[in-house]
Amino acid sequence: MRQHYLALLSVFASLPAMALTFQTRLENIEWKVDGDQFECRLTQPITDFGSGEFVRRAGEQATFRLKAYNGSLGAGSATLLAAAAPWQPGRGDINLGAVRAGSGDVLFNSSQAQAGRLFTGLLEGRSPTVRHYGRDGGYSEIRLLPIKFNKAYNDYQVCTTKLLPMNYDQVKQTEVGFPGGGIELDAAAKKKLDVILAFMKADPTVNHVELNGHSDNSGNRLTNRDLSRRRALAVMDYFKANGIQESQITMRFHGESYPLAPNTNAANRARNRRVNIQLERVAAPEKPAPQATGPSNPAHTS
Template sequence: MRLRLLVLACLLAPSANAITFQTRLENAQWQVEGDQFECRLSQAIAGFGKGEFVRRAGEQPTFRLQSPDRWFGTGAATLLAAAAPWQPERNDLNLGVVSVAGGDIPFNSSQLQAGRLLTGLLEGRSPVIRHRTLQGGDALEVRLLPARFGKAYEDFRVCTTKLLPVNFEQIRQSQIGFPAGDIALDALGQAKLDIILQFLKADPSVNVIQLDGHSDNSGNRLTNRDLSRRRALSVEAYLIANGVPKEQITVRFHGERYPLVPNSSEANRAKNRRVTLRLDRGPAAVSATAAPTAPAS
């Protein structure tokens, strides 16, 4: 074991023309934090900040670095799953580039890259990021270590089982469809609303709900306007029946005036028969019945 540590220290020592950040092997620790909105699996990097995997509700994990000193220059950094020094039969895996934009969090990897990094860590590989410094353009390498990763990864997986099925960005504007000529919610519409209701119960700060009813152009204007109104009211009634205060909901209706797509086919008309549900944070909206000039689409 002492020989392994000696080899590791030699191979990971910064070269004369490079700046390298990593935590000493004996100090490397992985930490898991999270709630029903987000889970994080991180390792502190001595002198730099930290690297972390972040899985938000409704998404797969991504990988990122955080550094208050903003070491990275802008451009494309190389992301590697580096082989352990005591496994000479393995090569480093080049996972491609990440786009560095600067700031405290210089980049976020793709979900595919993060998945391959997690697999690599379970195999004893190290996430490595190679780039250039913001000042001077010197070669820069940041490395995380796989030490004590297995138990932390299991804790991370347990955290992810408690995540909500969606995050706010995924539902802040949703479409609830309706069959032709119908005003009743079908099973798919109820299922969509049930997911939204689950999020609303978890995050009471989302307390502004705007409903915009729409129709296709199959009927006359008055019939279409009434259909769009009754569809919006059907969604409102479902939300209220499931615990949403009525004062948090604004209902508007527009008939056929604002189609998503041209009413040129049955498939397109089906897309236009909808209620758009828009969520926001703030004081409860005041109910309004006047049609707006720019409705939610």
């Protein structure tokens, strides 16, 4: 009996580790498209797992991410594939490289290049697939299917046409230059300011602007300080003319004190003639709660 038991153990030990596959049934496949001016998402729910999602933020290209209900794939490495569909015999999988899987709601974010290749693969009938290898030698496979993809992809493309030119991380610190040495805003500066204005109008939580004016060292300190002030004023006036209240703007000017580059040649001096713009989300002060007032007690006379 003991020899028979050991023989069975030997057989099981020689079998390959089992793979666990997460994939939605064909008849239940759906793609969801949603978004706004700041972000567009193209998502396929994955039964008993979570979802696979393409996300494109304003000002960026899309990335692909995997979200899980249980928050973790466990320890191990993961490989991203544009896998051939089961109904396409003879086509090999395309290995798009390793991804770093972590814990939490979002298990990983692909690179923009990887997401672009996944889009191409889906349009060719391939499946975005994540193969996660555990320490025990087994692996999990999470697979999206290209069913109904083309219509959803067209809707997603429509969403992306409405994205703002930049996202908050890109627009919150901006620099406009005065390469000609004067105080007038040129076309390039106005274009940058128009992007900021569009973002502030789309996101009213961004409600404060800090302006810092600078100059090169061509003149004396008093002249340079005044030039930096007038450049900051030019930016402030442009914002005010386009609907930003003066109370939302803080203005400072520093003359030649903070150069970006040594004032040793014309190109460096042109870089130093600038206004730095920083956007902030400033919470409105809470209003004090009104004090309760009861009816007055008239004086009692006898």
